[in-house]
Amino acid sequence: MNNFKKIGMTALAASLxxxxxxxxxxAVSGSASIKSAHTSTALGANAGKAFSMGNSVxxxxxxxxxxxxxxxxxxxxxxxxxxxxxxxxxxxVAVNTGAVFDSHSVTVxxxxxxxxxxxxxxxxxxxxxxKDMTGKIWDYQGTSQGSVASSASNNMFLYTxxxxxxxxKLTASYVPKGAAATQWASATDxxxxxxxxxxxxxxxxxxxxxxxxxxxxxxxTWYAKYAYGPVTVAYTETxxxxxxxxxxxxxxxxxxxxxxxxxxxxxxxxxxxxxNTTAASATNTPEEVTGITASYTMGGMTLxxxxxxxxNQGFVSGTxxxxxxxxxxxxx
Numbered sequence: 001m002n003n004f005k006k007i008g009m010t011a012l013a014a015s016l017x018x019x020x021x022x023x024x025x026x027a028v029s030g031s032a033s034i035k036s037a038h039t040s041t042a043l044g045a046n047a048g049k050a051f052s053m054g055n056s057v058x059x060x061x062x063x064x065x066x067x068x069x070x071x072x073x074x075x076x077x078x079x080x081x082x083x084x085x086x087x088x089x090x091x092x093v094a095v096n097t098g099a100v101f102d103s104h105s106v107t108v109x110x111x112x113x114x115x116x117x118x119x120x121x122x123x124x125x126x127x128x129x130x131k132d133m134t135g136k137i138w139d140y141q142g143t144s145q146g147s148v149a150s151s152a153s154n155n156m157f158l159y160t161x162x163x164x165x166x167x168x169k170l171t172a173s174y175v176p177k178g179a180a181a182t183q184w185a186s187a188t189d190x191x192x193x194x195x196x197x198x199x200x201x202x203x204x205x206x207x208x209x210x211x212x213x214x215x216x217x218x219x220x221t222w223y224a225k226y227a228y229g230p231v232t233v234a235y236t237e238t239x240x241x242x243x244x245x246x247x248x249x250x251x252x253x254x255x256x257x258x259x260x261x262x263x264x265x266x267x268x269x270x271x272x273x274x275x276n277t278t279a280a281s282a283t284n285t286p287e288e289v290t291g292i293t294a295s296y297t298m299g300g301m302t303l304x305x306x307x308x309x310x311x312n313q314g315f316v317s318g319t320x321x322x323x324x325x326x327x328x329x330x331x332x
Contacts, residue, residue, distance in 0.1 A: 033054035057077045059076075062107075103122025128189075148219065148251040171192075173189045251271065255269035
């Protein structure tokens, strides 16, 4: 009986060693931060302040295989921004504060093949990844900017080709057809970027938006960004031509960022989002957003703030929203 036990334990130990070859260590990263935000309504009334803290933890790992391929994986835990959040009929992800599993992806790459990323959740298409290269300093939930992005979804592929010319980067993405409420048809995007001139980045991307049958259309973006010393200037322009003319959009944005010193930086940006509709002019006014941000870093602490102004919010003439944010982050 003892001999059988010994043989069984030896076989089990061997199997555990063999299985461990497929496992890897994951590094954990996160941050400590506290933020306060305030929003005013169209009439200037106090809509209240919100306090929050950073609650995202990311597990990452990877390495080189015996065949020369590099593999990396990433999993994010983030309360209230999960991949299993409910999706409405219009394709908008609803808030689900009870779920915690968020963005996750696997990337396989090599110098010869380029890189292939499979995003289980939180992936960007080739176009949505560059829809606004101006820094998103006006990225605020009260705006209508989300309408200028092509389709992105769970369980999608993004492929980056190996460098064929110096400074040229080519990417392509594919989003399969899903349930009608979330993805009416498959979508394919392509993008090209050029960085062959010091400090300059220019690019173009073309994609498809197929969230619902009524909003099927093409989205194209071109952008330019130039950094000279402490100053960075960026400009982007996106057009969405849909099956339904009333869903057409034209988005234009620019920003200027200035690094005052190693510890202080400020940015200013403005954008205009226009819809093409036959509705009354009161609901056909371009939405205008301006914002300014600043940050100060000292001894592992970063204090940052933003002031955002939205005119004609939701394309309705005369509406106005103002918001500010103040955050304190710690590095340790």
